[in-house]
Amino acid sequence: MTLFHPEESTLIHFLKTYQPTPPSASSDLEERIMTAIDDSETVLAELNQSHRTSKHYLRSLRIAIALTAGLLTAWIGYGVYRPNQLSLREQQQLEDFIVSNWDEVMTGMSETEWLEVQESWAE
Numbered sequence: 001m002t003l004f005h006p007e008e009s010t011l012i013h014f015l016k017t018y019q020p021t022p023p024s025a026s027s028d029l030e031e032r033i034m035t036a037i038d039d040s041e042t043v044l045a046e047l048n049q050s051h052r053t054s055k056h057y058l059r060s061l062r063i064a065i066a067l068t069a070g071l072l073t074a075w076i077g078y079g080v081y082r083p084n085q086l087s088l089r090e091q092q093q094l095e096d097f098i099v100s101n102w103d104e105v106m107t108g109m110s111e112t113e114w115l116e117v118q119e120s121w122a123e
Helices: 006-017 029-081 086-107 111-122
Strands: none
Touching: none
């Protein structure tokens, strides 16, 4: 048997002494309980159906957002990383630069070497 603290013993004695009598059960209590259970099952089924619908909706929404974000990222990325088109003048300048550099590499004399040679002859 469990030993209680003296204050707890007095509380237990008080509660046993002044314990109220429970109300008597009504005659249709069982029927009301069964009706409440049936109603709760119906409500639960409706909630489950709406939950499934909302889960499907949320999943579809997430997929749509992900696709939109991916397409937007691809579209912006394409615009950012796409090289700009050169004008005809810029293309010609680039071609001349490449040809002149190629010629310097193939002949073995760069402009600076050529200038040094001319200066040394002038002395």
